[in-house]
Amino acid sequence: MTDRSITSTTDLDALDFERSGGLLPVVVQDAATGEVLMLAFANRLALEKTLATRQMHFWSRRRNELWRKGETSGNTLQLVSLHGDCDADTLLARVTPAGPTCHTGERTCFGDDSDSPVAALGRLNRTLAARESERPGGSYTVRLLDDPNLRLKKLGEETAELVAALATGNSARAAEEAADLVYHVLVALRAEGLDVTALLEELDRRA
Numbered sequence: 001m002t003d004r005s006i007t008s009t010t011d012l013d014a015l016d017f018e019r020s021g022g023l024l025p026v027v028v029q030d031a032a033t034g035e036v037l038m039l040a041f042a043n044r045l046a047l048e049k050t051l052a053t054r055q056m057h058f059w060s061r062r063r064n065e066l067w068r069k070g071e072t073s074g075n076t077l078q079l080v081s082l083h084g085d086c087d088a089d090t091l092l093a094r095v096t097p098a099g100p101t102c103h104t105g106e107r108t109c110f111g112d113d114s115d116s117p118v119a120a121l122g123r124l125n126r127t128l129a130a131r132e133s134e135r136p137g138g139s140y141t142v143r144l145l146d147d148p149n150l151r152l153k154k155l156g157e158e159t160a161e162l163v164a165a166l167a168t169g170n171s172a173r174a175a176e177e178a179a180d181l182v183y184h185v186l187v188a189l190r191a192e193g194l195d196v197t198a199l200l201e202e203l204d205r206r207a
Contacts (some may be wrong), residue, residue: 006082031080031094033122039100075099
């Protein structure tokens with residue numbers, strides 16, 4: 001498979017800026033869930049700023065100026081990876097969003113995708129991030145984050161319960177126990193400074 005990752009300003013030399021008058025469309029995708037969040041345009045300067053700061057910058061065709069996503073709203077887009085397409089005239093930016101992406105307040109510019117099963121993983125990831133930063137009293141997630149022994153104990157228990165459900169052919173219970181295990185795995189990863197994006201990237205690498 002051809003690697004079209006863009007990791008440095010040198011990689012920008014391979015992009016065809018001339019085809020669209022100096023601007024390239026950028027499809028912005030949530031790295032954790034695969035949801036398409038927005039479409040914007042970027043010139044070379046915007047992409048250089050993006051690579052330098054790891055925050056998404058674009059070029060406003062209406063205002064004819066450079067802008068950083070979230071500079072007024074705070075709803076930034078942190079770059080995870082940037083990729084060119086086969087014709088080198090369109091980009092895919094995989095990001096971690098902070099808050100809703102659309103100016104209307106919706107999570108994406110394409111409407112609510114909350115019914116998608118994949119979106120549930122993103123919602124769980126965002127909930128865990130909120131528990132970690134806000135640390136509400138009585139939160140089970142906070143207890144797990146603060147107690148490594150409890151985290152490991154619960155991982156063992158949930159694994160055993162999933163194995164038991166599979167051994168007895170109880171498919172409904174197996175799905176429930178698998179969901180419990182995924183939750184505890186993601187909490188354990190977060191306690192180590194990782195989130196669902198790291199897990200998905202490793203799965204993608206193995207694929």
